Amino acid sequence: xxxxxxxxxxxxxxxxxxxxxxxxxxxxxxxxxxxxxxxxxxxxxxxxxxxxxxxxxxxxxxxxxxxxxxxxxxxxxxxxxxxxxxxxxxxxxxxxxxxxxxxxxxxxxxxxxxxxxxxxxxxxxxxxxxxxxxxxxxxxxxxxxxxxxxxxxxxxxxxxxxxxxxxxxxxxxxxxxxxxxxxxxxxxxxxxxxxxxxxxxxxxxxxxxxxxxxxxxxxxxxxxxxxxxxxxxxxxxxxxxxxxxxxxxxxxxxxxxxxxxxxxxxxxxxxxxxxxxxxxxxxxxxxx
Amino acid sequence: xxxxxxxxxxxxxxxxxxxxxxxxxxxxxxxxxxxxxxxxxxxxxxxxxxxxxxxxxxxxxxxxxxxxxxxxxxxxxxxxxxxxxxxxxxxxxxxxxxxxxxxxxxxxxxxxxxxxxxxxxxxxxxxxxxxxxxxxxxxxxxxxxxxxxxxxxxxxxxxxxxxxxxxxxxxxxxxxxxxxxxxxxxxxxxxxxxxxxxxxxxxxxxxxxxxxxxxxxxxxxxxxxxxxxxxxxxxxxxxxxxxxxxxxxxxxxxxxxxxxxxxxxxxxxxxxxxxxxxxxxxxxxxxxxxxxxxxxxxxxxxxxxxxxxxxxxxx
Numbered sequence: 001x002x003x004x005x006x007x008x009x010x011x012x013x014x015x016x017x018x019x020x021x022x023x024x025x026x027x028x029x030x031x032x033x034x035x036x037x038x039x040x041x042x043x044x045x046x047x048x049x050x051x052x053x054x055x056x057x058x059x060x061x062x063x064x065x066x067x068x069x070x071x072x073x074x075x076x077x078x079x080x081x082x083x084x085x086x087x088x089x090x091x092x093x094x095x096x097x098x099x100x101x102x103x104x105x106x107x108x109x110x111x112x113x114x115x116x117x118x119x120x121x122x123x124x125x126x127x128x129x130x131x132x133x134x135x136x137x138x139x140x141x142x143x144x145x146x147x148x149x150x151x152x153x154x155x156x157x158x159x160x161x162x163x164x165x166x167x168x169x170x171x172x173x174x175x176x177x178x179x180x181x182x183x184x185x186x187x188x189x190x191x192x193x194x195x196x197x198x199x200x201x202x203x204x205x206x207x208x209x210x211x212x213x214x215x216x217x218x219x220x221x222x223x224x225x226x227x228x229x230x231x232x233x234x235x236x237x238x239x240x241x242x243x244x245x246x247x248x249x250x251x252x253x254x255x256x257x258x259x260x261x262x263x264x265x266x267x268x269x270x271x272x273x274x275x276x277x278x279x280x281x282x283x284x285x286x287x288x
Numbered sequence: 289x290x291x292x293x294x295x296x297x298x299x300x301x302x303x304x305x306x307x308x309x310x311x312x313x314x315x316x317x318x319x320x321x322x323x324x325x326x327x328x329x330x331x332x333x334x335x336x337x338x339x340x341x342x343x344x345x346x347x348x349x350x351x352x353x354x355x356x357x358x359x360x361x362x363x364x365x366x367x368x369x370x371x372x373x374x375x376x377x378x379x380x381x382x383x384x385x386x387x388x389x390x391x392x393x394x395x396x397x398x399x400x401x402x403x404x405x406x407x408x409x410x411x412x413x414x415x416x417x418x419x420x421x422x423x424x425x426x427x428x429x430x431x432x433x434x435x436x437x438x439x440x441x442x443x444x445x446x447x448x449x450x451x452x453x454x455x456x457x458x459x460x461x462x463x464x465x466x467x468x469x470x471x472x473x474x475x476x477x478x479x480x481x482x483x484x485x486x487x488x489x490x491x492x493x494x495x496x497x498x499x500x501x502x503x504x505x506x507x508x509x510x511x512x513x514x515x516x517x518x519x520x521x522x523x524x525x526x527x528x529x530x531x532x533x534x535x536x537x538x539x540x541x542x543x544x545x546x547x548x549x550x551x552x553x554x555x556x557x558x559x560x561x562x563x564x565x566x567x568x569x570x571x572x573x574x575x576x577x578x579x580x581x582x583x584x585x586x587x588x589x590x591x592x593x594x595x596x597x598x599x600x601x602x603x
Contacts, residue, residue, distance in 0.1 A: 051395055053391065053394065053395075072399050072400075073399070076395065076396070076397050076398070076399070077397040079395060080395075081391070081395040083388060083391035083392065085388070087387060087388035087389050087391055087392055088389070088392060089296065089387075089389055089392075090387065091299075092295065096295060099291065099295075100291075100292050100295070100393075100396075101396070103289065103291050103292060104289060104292065104393075104396035104397055104398050105396055105397040106397055107397070127392075130392075131395075134396070134397070
């Protein structure tokens, strides 16, 4: 399976601050991926690096095997991008914007861009249609849902999903919450404090992550075979969130399923504790 | 991309067109009237045959007095290229950064270089047209004055040759550069004006009179202030004044002795004579091309920097 997006040790520094550090991940073609992380985690930086709007300080980024910076003639027609707050030319009408798309994109598809589809000419919807009618192979959206009301969110996601079903489009959309994306995404990238925390298939992630509840005890035994993401201890009991690396045998643990939202939260809070102890051990975990 | 650039600057284009039409009408109406007056009064005849009669100098004075206000208005049209630089040049790229539409347009299927070059060609092309129209209009309008007081002087030089087109291109180039550098429209407009002044003032008041060494003639006090070889109307009298005892050039003389005539006073203070520095008429066109070259070279430089900035400094 080929990768739509691939980054290797990708890093971006502004002055002394690392916006993104040592990011290695692959997004297989045909996936709909959620890029989740708190504000300031480096999501926008990763997206901008991916579409060639930024130059990496270190590392490599490839779109279908091409550099988005140097091979723009190959990558630009294959990329769809909706920037944060979906900027559009303010004095352009929706029809003007579609004409812009038609004039600037050889692969433009007018049937995808009928003005009738614009449902009231909402800005986000226009920006989405503008990017979709370009018929990209990889679509990147930066916090597309952040400024939308629930109804508009549903409309937006439906337009996006219809397109992926019809064309096998690969999608990467960022968000600071997972809630809305759980239904539409099948791939997850967790980014926090400028590091990738987790990359993988959502079902696989849901299957391998468990909550273990048991009497208060030392977690070393379980940590030797499985990866402990989060530990919380009360006087009587210990609760763990672990990524299992095989079957769980220890009968002293009660095993529970965990929601995706809790998994995401666990990774995000893990990063906070880690950066406090400045350990870098489990920064990059890839589930395959 | 041409359509996009046109659509983005449609309003500006109509405003520019309107201003050009109004300016042309103004120049045409007042210019025809003035040329008619110039012919009918006999002033044209006086100048053509170089008559030195009292009636001729009276006519010249009357003509100058009558049209001096209009001349000032016509000269004010030279502000248009500067306005063009600040109002069209500065926002060209700055507005894209400011409204973040660069994130939209840079991800269409055309390269960023292509996007910028189309914008540059269209806007600089507009600059050429505006400069050209002003050049044709103003130099035609000024032609009676040119016969009367010449074109080789600090003011008329600006609109009597290719320098006008080059300074229009320069204003736009500086505006576009300032906008790309600051990425803020208002700041860019301000910076554009500063840059235009910082380049044009030294050129006009320092460099221009020295593209070739000035010719200086001196003569003794006894000849009073009549130079041995009087200047023609098309020569540019750059500076004139007095020579002190050591032969230094002095612009003005202060005489305190109330009873003395100026000449006696100057003699008493040891002044030696008069001097006059000028640029002869035949240097007008070489000077025009030199200055055109300077402005176009600076334009190319800042446009190169603009392309570099847009390609290099992303987002």
